[in-house]
Amino acid sequence: xxxxxxxxxxxxxxxxxxxxxxxxxxxxxxxxxxxxxxxxxxxxxxxxxxxxxxxxxxxxxxxxxxxxxxxxxxxxxxxxxxxxxxxxxxxxxxxxxxxxxxxxxxxxxxxxxxxxxxxxxxxxxxxxxxxxxxxxxxxxxxxxxxxxxxxxxxxxxxxxxxxxxxxxxxxxxxxxxxxxxxxxxxxxxxxxxxxxxxxxxxxxxxxxxxxxxxxxxxxxxxxxxxxxxxxxxxxxxxxxxxxxxxxxxxxxxxxxxx
Numbered sequence: 680x681x682x683x684x685x686x687x688x689x690x691x692x693x694x695x696x697x698x699x700x701x702x703x704x705x706x707x708x709x710x711x712x713x714x715x716x717x718x719x720x721x722x723x724x725x726x727x728x729x730x731x732x733x734x735x736x737x738x739x740x741x742x743x744x745x746x747x748x749x750x751x752x753x754x755x756x757x758x759x760x761x762x763x764x765x766x767x768x769x770x771x772x773x774x775x776x777x778x779x780x781x782x783x784x785x786x787x788x789x790x791x792x793x794x795x796x797x798x799x800x801x802x803x804x805x806x807x808x809x810x811x812x813x814x815x816x817x818x819x820x821x822x823x824x825x826x827x828x829x830x831x832x833x834x835x836x837x838x839x840x841x842x843x844x845x846x847x848x849x850x851x852x853x854x855x856x857x858x859x860x861x862x863x864x865x866x867x868x869x870x871x872x873x874x875x876x877x878x879x880x881x882x883x884x885x886x887x888x889x890x891x892x893x894x895x896x897x898x899x900x901x902x903x904x905x906x907x908x909x910x911x912x913x914x915x916x917x918x919x920x921x922x923x924x925x926x927x928x929x930x931x932x933x934x935x936x937x
Contacts, residue, residue: 681893697727697730697731697816698727698728698731698786698814698816698925699816699871699925700731701869701871701925702731702814702816702925702927703731703732703735705867705869705927706812706927706929707735709810709865709929710810711782711810711812711929712732712735712737712782713736713737714735714736714737715736715737715738716732716736716737716738716781716782717738717740717779717780717781717782718732718737718738718739718740718780718781718782718783718784719739719740719741719742719773719775719780719782719783719784719804720732720739720740720741720742720783720784720785720786721742721770721773721783721784721785721788721792721797721801722742722743722770722785722786722787722788722789722791722792723741723742723743723748723749723752723765723786724743724745724748724752724786724787724788725748725749725751725752725755726741726749726752726753726755726756726763726765727786727787728784728786728814729741729752729763730752730755730756730759730761730763732782732784733756733759733761733762733763734759734761737782739763739764740764740765740766740775740780741763741764741765741766742765742766742767742768742770742773742775743765743767743768744767744768744769746767749765749767752765753765770785770788770792770797770800770801771792771793771796771800772796772800773800773804775804776804777803777804778803778804778805778806778807779804779806780804780805780806780809781805781806781809781810782805782809782810782811782812783801783804783805783809783810783811783812784811784812784813784814785797785811785812785813785814786814786815786816787814787815787816789813789849789852789855790849794852794855795855795858795859798855798856798858798859798861799859801859801932802859802860802861802932802933805932806932807932807933807934808931808932808933808934809931809932810929810930810931810932811856811861811928811929811930811931811932812927812928812929813849813852813856813927813928814925814926814927814928815847815849815924815925815926815927816923816924816925817845817847817923817924817926818921818922818923819845819846819847819870819922819923819924820843820844820845821922824922825880825910825913825914825919825921826921826922828909828913828914829880829884829906829909830843830844831843832902832905832906832909833884833887833889833890833902834889835905836889836890836894836898836901836902837889837890837893837894837898837902839893840888840889842888842889847868847923847924847925847926848868848924848926849926849928853866853928856928856930860932860933861930861931861932861933862930862931862932862933863929863930863931864928864929864930865928865929865930866926866927866928866929867926867927867929868924868925868926868927869924869925870922870923870924870925871923871925872920872921872922872923873920873921873923874918874919874920874921875918875919875921876918876919877907877910877911877914877915877917877919879918880906880910880919880921881903881906881907881910884906885899885902885903890902890903
């Protein structure tokens with residue numbers, strides 16, 4: 680399945696809920712997100728994490744291969760009254776100076792990378808004892824809920840989409856960072872319900888990998904009409920309370936680059 684989130688940049692920026700404030704509050708207990716901290720956000724997309732750290736006083740760089748997404752990020756930054764520097768590059772080869780960041784983050788994107796190469800690049804970019812944060816904010820399908828029904832509909836329209844049924848927990852990432860030589864590995868998670876109007880949920884789903892990022896415009900229109908019908912018939916409440924889970928892995932780079 681060929682994925683291009685640039686094709687859905689407007690829906691992505693408008694409808695994909697950003698990481699909640701509680702994530703930044705939890706990260707602050709590790710000393711992550713302090714004023715003046717040099718932070719690089721890999722796979723930044725429309726800048727959800729980057730903007731959150733900039734609002735808290737960080738010196739933030741957002742990196743993404745999609746110009747369409749970072750242009751949308753700049754628009755959202757302007758609305759929020761913050762400044763983030765954006766770089767067009769891949770996480771595996773950023774071409775940024777070594778040991779130039781105190782924190783590197785990857786929000787909702789680690790699975791899209793060549794993970795061993797990305798981990799080594801992060802280690803190169805961080806100062807000694809710098810932080811790597813891998814974070815996710817996933818919808819959670821449970822029997823009978825709107826997420827499960829929506830995932831089944833995506834699968835009907837796009838059989839190549841194989842990302843359904845997730846539980847929002849990523850144990851493999853612990854092995855990734857341990858093999859790369861990171862230390863002090865910790866994880867945390869918490870659940871919450873995100874309110875979406877039916878229109879906003881349709882926009883959120885259009886902005887997913889299985890819909891606008893991989894289907895043709897005609898296929899997206901047919902899917903969206905079917906989702907509208909599904910919501911009207913089975914999930915008519917407004918707003919919808921959509922079950923989500925935040926997961927974060929925090930670790931540190933080695934004390935010495937030797």
